[in-house]
Amino acid sequence: MTLRLYDTATATVRDFVPVHPGKVGIYHCGLTVQGAPHVGHIYKEVVFDVLRRWFERSGYQVTVIANVTDIDDKILAKSAERGVEWWAHAYEFERELHWAYDVLGCRPPTYEPRATGHIPEMLEMIDQLIEAGHAYVAPDGSGDVYFDVKSWPAYGALSHQKIADMEAAEDADPRGKRDPRDFALWKGYTEGTPRTASWPTPWGRGRPGWHLECSAMAGKYLGEEFDIHGGGLDLRFPHHENELAQSTAVGQKFARTWMHNALVTTAGEKMSKSMGNSAVVRNVVERVRPIELRYYLVQSHYRSVVEFSFEALDEAAKSFQRVDGFVARATEVTGGVAPSAELPADFVAAMDDDLGTPAAVAVLHNTVRDGNKLVADGDSAALREALAAVRGMLGVLGLDPLAEPWASRAAAGDELTEVVDGLVKALLEQRQAARARKDYAASDAIRDRLKALGVVVEDTPQGSRWTLAAPNPTEGI
Numbered sequence: 001m002t003l004r005l006y007d008t009a010t011a012t013v014r015d016f017v018p019v020h021p022g023k024v025g026i027y028h029c030g031l032t033v034q035g036a037p038h039v040g041h042i043y044k045e046v047v048f049d050v051l052r053r054w055f056e057r058s059g060y061q062v063t064v065i066a067n068v069t070d071i072d073d074k075i076l077a078k079s080a081e082r083g084v085e086w087w088a089h090a091y092e093f094e095r096e097l098h099w100a101y102d103v104l105g106c107r108p109p110t111y112e113p114r115a116t117g118h119i120p121e122m123l124e125m126i127d128q129l130i131e132a133g134h135a136y137v138a139p140d141g142s143g144d145v146y147f148d149v150k151s152w153p154a155y156g157a158l159s160h161q162k163i164a165d166m167e168a169a170e171d172a173d174p175r176g177k178r179d180p181r182d183f184a185l186w187k188g189y190t191e192g193t194p195r196t197a198s199w200p201t202p203w204g205r206g207r208p209g210w211h212l213e214c215s216a217m218a219g220k221y222l223g224e225e226f227d228i229h230g231g232g233l234d235l236r237f238p239h240h241e242n243e244l245a246q247s248t249a250v251g252q253k254f255a256r257t258w259m260h261n262a263l264v265t266t267a268g269e270k271m272s273k274s275m276g277n278s279a280v281v282r283n284v285v286e287r288v289r290p291i292e293l294r295y296y297l298v299q300s301h302y303r304s305v306v307e308f309s310f311e312a313l314d315e316a317a318k319s320f321q322r323v324d325g326f327v328a329r330a331t332e333v334t335g336g337v338a339p340s341a342e343l344p345a346d347f348v349a350a351m352d353d354d355l356g357t358p359a360a361v362a363v364l365h366n367t368v369r370d371g372n373k374l375v376a377d378g379d380s381a382a383l384r385e386a387l388a389a390v391r392g393m394l395g396v397l398g399l400d401p402l403a404e405p406w407a408s409r410a411a412a413g414d415e416l417t418e419v420v421d422g423l424v425k426a427l428l429e430q431r432q433a434a435r436a437r438k439d440y441a442a443s444d445a446i447r448d449r450l451k452a453l454g455v456v457v458e459d460t461p462q463g464s465r466w467t468l469a470a471p472n473p474t475e476g477i
Helices: 039-057 073-082 086-103 119-131 210-222 233-249 290-298 310-334 345-352 357-375 381-397 406-412 414-436 440-452
Strands: 004-007 012-015 023-028 061-066 135-137 145-147 183-188 206-208 225-232 254-261 264-266 455-460 463-468
Touching: 004 254, 023 039, 023 210, 039 061, 039 086, 039 225, 039 254, 039 264, 039 290, 039 381, 061 210, 073 086, 119 135, 119 145, 119 183, 119 210, 119 233, 145 233, 183 210, 183 233, 206 210, 210 225, 210 233, 210 254, 225 233, 233 254, 290 310, 310 357, 310 381, 345 357, 345 381, 357 381, 414 440, 414 455, 414 463, 440 455
Parallel strands: 023 061, 023 225, 225 254
Antiparallel strands: 004 012, 135 145, 145 183, 183 206, 455 463
8 A cells, every 4th residue: 555645735635756756855843942842742743753753664765854943922022031041042942842852752853953043045035035026025114024925826725715815813013014914024123122133134134934934944955845844733824824835936846745733632722831831741751651641642643633631641551551561571471572574464554544543553452462362371473473563563653662762761770670670579479478378468468568659560370570550640730
């Protein structure tokens, strides 16, 4: 089966045909680094990390460009509130974004350009748009430059709207516009704004408009035509619509496919900074393991809304623990096997069908269920095959506990784990001795004490083994 992806521009699932055979170029809009990323932000990173892994598994050479918007109205406002330089504020939360990438096992982009590092490319694009009659300098002397939406008949194609039906954004600045729906390519300097947040141009000092930044960076690193442009569904309009207009108006073909992941909501509302810190990634991974949070996000189809709650997160954590437990037990019995190069046909079909992770996760759990039936019989070719298949599928999803980054994190705690393991095993030996002499009260007391400490005991044909219970997802809320 050929890989097929949903294209927002045509509203159809289409065969993926790369611009250059064997290669894939992906641009997805990175974070405006105004604050710490929450689960809604990082969902997009996980989606496109899985997409990248699937392309690579399918034999493609993949280039991923994900920008950092480090100059923006919100960054200027929030840095002023804190009394710090805007660039220091942006860099602080850029590092927080990188931490969130890493903690959830997302590979870093091939390159991560900053908006402030690409002012020359933006000015060049503005010159081209003015010369072509698609942009104009505001006549009021403000130094603003706007894109003339009526000059581009195709405007609205991505979001399937007509210009006549559009309304200006409620917070749009009307200064110097010919039409309230025109959008800013360049924002002239205003008093009270740090001078360091402006650059010289033929129209006066100022800074770039948000939409222009991505057009300039995508074109610079991926060329005039590339394979996939992605981001959250909330970016489709106006951000991506404006990008498409700017880039095509200067003669670029731009993206062949537009991919948009659905939003993460809470109580039906889009997750946002105003909801507080409970869903900030750094706080969520104090309640569940990072690999469990990643599983929670991966199990949903990228075009389906994720309704975030700690109850749902807890259920997902328990579900992944069953997979994790099988990998641990099967590895103990077999001594370990490498991930399979051949994946189950149903898993491949699911991933090729518009990155169908829910169906792919179902195949994973079916394989784990069958593999668990083999563990009790000891090492066998069938168990090794099941373990290899499970690890292969987990690798595609970025969830293999025996692969990086999860393996090195586990290894970092090995010294402490050995001490705890020795203490728990000593108690389990006492429990086994109590059972042998039929002192079931003492046996149960030991088990209950371990449970109270967060240690789950499992009795298997190979003896008792223990794991740590998942943390309470509602604790501390």
